[in-house]
Amino acid sequence: MLAVSVAPAGAAQDDSDRGLYEVRGTDSAQRTEIARSGVDVWGTHDGVMTFAANPAQAQALRERGIALEQIADVEELLAERSPDVVASADEFPAGDEGYHTYGELTEVLRNTADEHGEIVSLSDVGSSYEGRSLHLVKISDNAGQDEDEPEVLFTCNQHAREHLTTEMCLRIVERFTDEYGSDPTVTELVDTREIYVIPTVNPDGAEYDIENGRYKGWRKNRQGNGTDLNRNWGYQWGCCGGSSGSPYSETYRGPSAFSAPETRAVASFVESRVVGGTQQIKAHLDFHSYSELVLWPYGYTYDDANDTMTPEEARRFQEVGERLAASNGYTPQQSSDLYITDGSINDWMWAEHDILSLTFEMYPAGGGGLDGFYPPDERIEPETQRNDEAVEILVAEAGNQV
Numbered sequence: 357m358l359a360v361s362v363a364p365a366g367a368a369q370d371d372s373d374r375g376l377y378e379v380r381g382t383d384s385a386q387r388t389e390i391a392r393s394g395v396d397v398w399g400t401h402d403g404v405m406t407f408a409a410n411p412a413q414a415q416a417l418r419e420r421g422i423a424l425e426q427i428a429d430v431e432e433l434l435a436e437r438s439p440d441v442v443a444s445a446d447e448f449p450a451g452d453e454g455y456h457t458y459g460e461l462t463e464v465l466r467n468t469a470d471e472h473g474e475i476v477s478l479s480d481v482g483s484s485y486e487g488r489s490l491h492l493v494k495i496s497d498n499a500g501q502d503e504d505e506p507e508v509l510f511t512c513n514q515h516a517r518e519h520l521t522t523e524m525c526l527r528i529v530e531r532f533t534d535e536y537g538s539d540p541t542v543t544e545l546v547d548t549r550e551i552y553v554i555p556t557v558n559p560d561g562a563e564y565d566i567e568n569g570r571y572k573g574w575r576k577n578r579q580g581n582g583t584d585l586n587r588n589w590g591y592q593w594g595c596c597g598g599s600s601g602s603p604y605s606e607t608y609r610g611p612s613a614f615s616a617p618e619t620r621a622v623a624s625f626v627e628s629r630v631v632g633g634t635q636q637i638k639a640h641l642d643f644h645s646y647s648e649l650v651l652w653p654y655g656y657t658y659d660d661a662n663d664t665m666t667p668e669e670a671r672r673f674q675e676v677g678e679r680l681a682a683s684n685g686y687t688p689q690q691s692s693d694l695y696i697t698d699g700s701i702n703d704w705m706w707a708e709h710d711i712l713s714l715t716f717e718m719y720p721a722g723g724g725g726l727d728g729f730y731p732p733d734e735r736i737e738p739e740t741q742r743n744d745e746a747v748e749i750l751v752a753e754a755g756n757q758v
């Protein structure tokens with residue numbers, strides 16, 4: 357007798373038999389074509405694009421002449437990486453306890469604010485879809501006052517499974533507080549800048565990704581089938597085939613720009629920093645993983661410069677991007693050199709607020725497998741420390757008037 361299972365109406369497509377694939381020797385046009393096909397892009401480095409796809413998606417790409425090679429089965433990888441499913445745990449899988457859950461992160465931030473009250477103020481920019489506070493840490497001398505100092509913003513964890521980025525923001529907070537008064541560079545920057553850090557823009561997704569101690573490879577927020585927060589920003593939203601209109605896609609842009617409470621909250625905070633008609637935030641860095649890249653806008657167009665970015669401004673992005681990359685060994689490039697994206701945070705920050713806004717894709721460079729999103733917790737320290745100098749460069753750059 358046949359066993360027939362019927363998916364409930366509106367259920368997500370069956371992704372239980374997804375494979376992990378690589379395509380070698382790609383250029384940006386090919387990568388854009390692959391990304392547009394609806395597969396789940398994991399990373400790209402040296403022309404090798406790694407993505408998860410279900411059998412129908414893989415077949416469709418093959419029919420278009422794209423030479424893809426299956427390197428693993430996604431469910432098997434996830435099971436290997438987090439073998440012990442725990443009924444009630446809100447914890448990282450055994451062996452990865454060095455990562456912070458949302459609750460642990462919250463506690464560390466509160467303790468830091470308690471210990472360093474003079475230079476730290478802890479608040480939030482609003483709440484996630486499920487009601488978690490979107491923590492905002494301000495670090496500056498006289499943190500309780502709005503002084504006339506250049507401001508800089510760091511955001512992490514727009515994408516749920518990119519847990520290493522939350523640790524990156526946490527390192528920025530800990531370093532600029534613990535080293536204040538002892539490290540001369542840190543001290544000077546804290547004295548002359550207002551540094552804002554949002555350690556997790558997507559706490560609901562991050563918590564879901566580790567629910568029951570089992571990694572799920574989750575990327576989006578938890579509103580409906582999930583919105584890709586980094587396709588939901590309100591500049592050239594959905595313009596250019598750099599996001600998806602399908603709620604089941606990993607790059608679903610949402611029903612409208614800023615439909616996600618998380619992007620709306622961060623954008624409102626940035627808008628609130630326009631004081632006397634002048635945006636106070638001068639520089640911004642958004643952390644992702646993985647591929648070891650430094651990316652700058654625009655993502656929605658292959659053009660280097662246009663009516664919202666002069667050739668001089670484009671050259672400044674390139675110059676700063678290359679300087680950052682020289683400090684950490686990442687590869688610098690314009691975002692669209694990777695593939696076209698629309699509705700990204702960098703495009704909005706620059707186009708709407710003239711903020712020098714870049715993205716880091718963190719460790720590893722590539723190599724396939726699950727270590728891309730789930731590097732062992734031993735990698736947290738070296739791979740966040742690796743960006744110490746880049747963070748200092750960006751904080752300093754906020755004060756460089758152009």
Ligand SMILES: [Zn+2]
Pocket residue numbers: 514515518643644645
């Ligand atoms: Zn990401």
